[in-house]
Amino acid sequence: MTQTNRLSGGQIDRNTTLNFRFDNHSYTAHPGDTLASALLANDVRLIGRSFKYHRPRGLLTAGSEEPNGIVELRTGSRKEPNTRATTAEIFDGLEAHSQNRWPNLKFDALAVNDLFSNFLSAGFYYKTFMWPAAFWEKLYEPIIRRAAGLGSLSMEADPDEYDKGFRHCDLLIIGAGPAGLMAALTAGRAGADVILADEDFTPGGRLNSETYALGDHSAPAWAAQAVAELTSMPNVRLMTRTTVIGAFDHGIYGAVERTGDHLPTLPAGKPRQILWRIYSQKALLCAGATERPIAFENNDRPGIMMASALRTYANRFAVIAAPRVAVFTNNDDGHRTAVDLHAKGIKVAAVIDVRDDAPSSYDYEVLKGAQVVDTKGRHGLTFVEVAMPGGETRTLECGALGVSGGWNPNVHLTCHQRGRPIWNEALAAFVPGADLPVGLTVAGAANGVMSTYGALQSGAEGAAKALDLTSALPDLPDAEDAPVTQTPFWYVQGCKRAWLDQQNDVTVKDVKLSYQEGFRSVEHLKRYTTLGMATDQGKTSNIGGLAIMAEVAGKSIPETGTTIFRPPYTPVPIATFAGRMKGQEFHPTRLTPSHHWAKERGAVFVEVGNWLRAQWFPLPDETHWRQSVDREVRQTRASVGVCDCTTLGKIDVQGTDAAAFLNRIYANGFAKLAVGKTRYGLMLREDGIVMDDGTAARLADDHFVVTTTTANAVSVYRHMEFTRQCLFPDMDVQLISTTDVWAQYAVAGPNSRKLLQKIVDPEFDISNEAFPFMACGNITVCQGLRARLFRISFSGELAYEIAVPSRYGDALMRRLMDMGEEFDVVPYGTEALGVMRIEKGHAAGNELNGTTTALNLGMAKMVSKKKDGIGSTLSERAALNEPDALALVGIKPLEPEKKVTAGGHLMNIDGPVDTAHDQGYVTSAVYSPILNSSIGLGLMKNGHARMGERMRLVSPLTDLTIEVEIVSAHFVDPKGERLRA
Amino acid sequence: MIIDHPMLGPRDASEFTYLGDASLIDRPDWQADDAAEAFYEYGYLRDNPAGEHQELWYHEAGDRSWLVVTRNTLTHEISKVELARDVARARGRSK
Amino acid sequence: MHDLVAITALGGTEPRMDTVAGVTCSEVPDVALASVAARMGQENNVIKALEALIETPVPDVGQSAGAVICAFWAGPDQWMIEAPQDSHEGIATQVKSAVGNAASVTEQTDGWTRFDLSGPNLTAVLELLSSLDLRKATTGSVTRSSIHHIGCFVLFRTPELFSIYGPRSSAGSLHHAILTAMRSAL
Helix, strand or coil: CCCEEECCCCCCCCCCCCEEECCCCEECCCCEEEHHHHHHCCCCCCCCCCCCCCCHHHHHHHHCCCCCCCCEEEHHHHHHHECCCCCCCCCCCCEEECCCCCCCCCCCCHHHHHHHHCCCCHHHHHHCCCCCHHHHHHHHHHHHHHHCCCCCCCCCCCCCCCEEEEEEEEEECCCHHHHHHHHHHHHHHHCCCCCECCCCCCCHHHHHCCCCCCCCEHHHHHHHHHHHHCCCCEEEEEEEEEEEEEEEEEEEEEEEEECCCCCCCCCCCCCCCEEEEEEEEEEEECCEEECEEEECCCCCCCCCCHHHHHHHHHHEEEECCCCCEEEEEEHHHHHHHHHHHHHCCCEEEEEEECCCCEEEEEEEEEEEEEEEEECCCCCCEEEEECCHHHHHHHHCCCCEEEEECCECCCCHHHHCCCCCCCEEECCCCCCCCCCCCCEEECCHHHCCCCCCCHHHHHHHHHHHCCCCCCCCCCCCCCCCCCCCCCCCCCCCCCCCCEEECCCCCCCCHHHHHHHHHHCCCCHHHHHCCCCCCCCCCCCEEEEEEHHHHHHHHHCHHHHHCCCCCCCCCCCCCCCHHHHHCCHHHCCCCCCCCCCCHHHHCCEEEEECEEEEEEEEEECCCCCCCHHHHHHHHHHHHHHEEEEECCCCEEEEEECCCCHHHHHEEEEECCCCCCEEEEEEEEECCCCCCCEEEEEEEEEEEEEEEEEECCCCCHHHHHHHHHHHHHCCCCCCCEEEECCCCCEEEECCCCCCCHHHCCEEEECCCCCCCCCCEEEEEEEEECCEEEEEEEEECCCCCCEEEEEHHHHHHHHHHHHHHHHHHHHHHHCCHHHHHHHHHHHCCCCCCCCCCCCECCCCCCCCHHHCCCCCCCCCCCHCHHHHCCCEEEEEEEEEEEECCCCCCCCCEECCCCCCCCCCHHHHHEEEEEEEECEEEEEEEEEEEEEHHHHCCEEEEEEEHHHEEEEEEEECCCCCCCCCCCCCC | EEEECCCCCCEEEHHHCCEEEHHHHHCCCCCCCCCHHHHHHHHHCCCCCCCCEEEEECCCCCCCCCCEEECCCCCCCCEEEHHHHHHHHHCCCCC | CCCCCCCCCCCCCCCEEEECEEEEEEECCCCEEEEEEECCCCCCCCCCCCCHHEEEECCCCCCCEECCCCCEEEEECCCEEEEEECCCCCHHHHHHHHHHHHHEEEEEEEHEEEEEEEEECCHHCCCCCCCCHHHHHCEEEEEEEEEECCCEEEEECCCEEEEEEEHHHHHHHHHHHHHHHHHCCC
């Protein structure tokens, strides 16, 4: 059985035959086919099962508005559920599966739901599964999820790539039908930068589906000629397979280009889809119109489709759904389908037109004033029953029925910024309103201009107006220009089940019931019945629901209102929004200058912001991270260790007001800092809470180097620019980041000076006398390389930080390791760094947590009252200065083997354990290999006055209760003798 | 959104970081008698207009200028973009 | 002369070079950079001094100028000075002596990694990387923008050659982004 339903003609390439599979059966197709047209060609009408009742469903449309023909495409990790067969371009080897059926499409066990449809009406779930509440998660939801729903996920990572891109244009034209093509020709010939985006793989819109002529050409030939001209223009970019999904602020549009969906395999490096952000000066919406159905009894059988779709399949794809067809319409366009099909030799059983004054035909019977009242055929249409005006019933044999209830302009994008469409009585349809997105205008059928000539004209005029063109409009070809009026006919009266929304199984009755039950707003109706939800977003059904709602409410449709259209216009895979930003590339990674060396040493890395930092350096015989970290700490404190601290933010501050500027930025004073000296600086937010800390080194009167914590480098720089530009605009101060310029290493431990003396050039004296604690200066190392040296310490040891140009950072680290061999030098990572700073009682990120003041951290005296430092005024607020304010303390377990846990709370030894009696909490905790005990830092009420007190440390989350002693935060070298050694 | 930078022309809003109300430029005098009250109002009290709003944006991924952007909070229409430094000076700020 | 061996931002001893469909992405380590920011009220003096240094008028907003020593606009009253590293390792000192106290000068050489893209159809690559309006990218124009969340300078030297400066520590991520865009677009 190969393509039994194929006709002659059409825009398919018969010279090439493609093979594809649907539900494990093999079929053939031709290039130019969609999966939908190829299935119809092979006489496959049953495509899926409906969402709720599992009713057999076929194709309703031939476009992106399709509610029924949704399938799973491809297999394995590339499986994509819920894809419209009507837009899936066929390729050789395509594998597709039907959805929502078990065990198979023809026999679906859950079709039994259909028999219980009386119980499954609107709001069924809400009413039925309300109690007991506990049953919802464990029982009801899993069952409903299995029964209802659409396709299934592969549960594997998508192996394909997706891109994002940016394009700019003078005029974005959305849709390449007659209006869009004519607009693009007009704008392109005038020299404007034009992007013409169309969701189809063959531009032309309806022109590809029609048989009438434009001038001397057939409609598709005229479209092809226009496309050829546009393609030849360097200033026009024609983007096919591209759906404009949303209209955003200031002329920005989102568009998805399906660059690879139609390819059997993606070429290496090529994306499946690209998410474009299009910046347009002006945009012209030429999105056309969507045909709307009429609801009647059993109107959802496979074979019943939109009349225009039947015509598209026949004219464009050379496919007919059945050898004998009928048409049910309320307007003249339905007759066009009958004319075209008849011309192709298809037997037209009848045109059933609800109008008494419907046009007649010599070629087929027209049943005027008649209505379809029922249909037959389990897996596909076989008969329709027609109620004649006189009251008698006629039964017509046909395998396909084209339905036309008129056309709705595709106004979606006009509503993306809360614009409301307005009701047009003549068309009985919504057309774009006045409050469009700025820069957007609408042309053609999307604007309610329903004739082909009208569309061409409105496209040309729309482009000319958008671009303020003064030249004459291009000549337009003669084209069909019949006046269009539409008299509404939404549904056939007296039906038990007439489907409005086939994707969500919503009937006319459901809408009426929902109104009866009090859901009077359209938005409520939508959520209660699910009308207009899911992948098609009600493109064929919303208007019918609204009309019925209006009818039962006794109001007009515009009085009843519309729901809001939101982006995206059609479904977009999440992968497309992610683009390349996934896995390791989710955010940029920053590497330190010693990274490659550390990797060679087998370092374990940790992410700190975007940075990767060495966390510890395991030796081959070490099996637990604690062994490595304890060793690094012991060896550093015993001799010397080196740590890459390049990640700390470095900001160059220069200018005659540099010192005055730092006086503003920091709570403590910097004006009197001598050249060649470094000072610790505490930065407050304006509300008095600590923002960051670091050091500032004075290299010259008018030159400082400020360091920030790694995490706050960006926000501190931003804050400094704010202070400079917005608060003190006349200060002579200039800022620039130098974080990446210098590779900076901490060299710490009693032998640090000895190690440095081996590489610092001899003309620089770094003895304790010549280069004391907190000294800084420009030096050279290794015989002439410029470097900076700072005598500062985070570990509490005699320590330095040395900086060289980053390109030499790798070499310097290797040199320090070589030269340090005699001292048993050890590289240490962020864990050892953390252990040592906690042993020393230095506050860090855990303590600077956005809630702490200088007072809390024991640095209240640093907040100068003699100058205008940011945050100093509000730091004096009474509530921040209560006598029992939190204070930084050290915490030691009474039994050393017990573990202090960060996040644990401190309670009085004999008081109640509850939040009302909370005394504070642990901010940082580590095992100290120096004290051979777990230790912690914490913030405790009135802590500095409670040294030696015993407390209970509790952490209900980890079931922890231990006794601890409150001690000084400075566990190691409290007097600071080592620093100054 | 697009911000029409006074020196660089239209740039995507993704290049900018938002801070808040441009009243943050008007930092009180720390030596005034009512400094505590003034800083409290400066730090915590904002108007929330439905309409034109002057706000601070930082061209973080661009030239590092702070800008005062006049934006309609109802329509997102941006009617004016100025260098914050110029605005600050015009409001009498100096050193 | 010291004996420390430099590595490139991508971690090699030799610069990396990749070619896709006639477009080449080259890592350019031989570049010295210094930033110059005019001191308050000294803007005109700086412009005069820089003009003498680069031997051509100082570039306007969003522009670059110069031959061996090139200046490009980086912000209000602020420029980056660019020169070959081999001959101008001391660029910051050289610039400072040229501008004196009229400007603040900061060495920026190793703060940045530079990738040069050369060949036809470069806009197809760049439109996947950056939101810049490439229609406005003319010879000599410079823009600072973000590429995959990395703040970069993009210099349009000719229609078939442009340079991207990104932070040195992000070189790997930036290179990955450029290369995947080349493979995607070309």
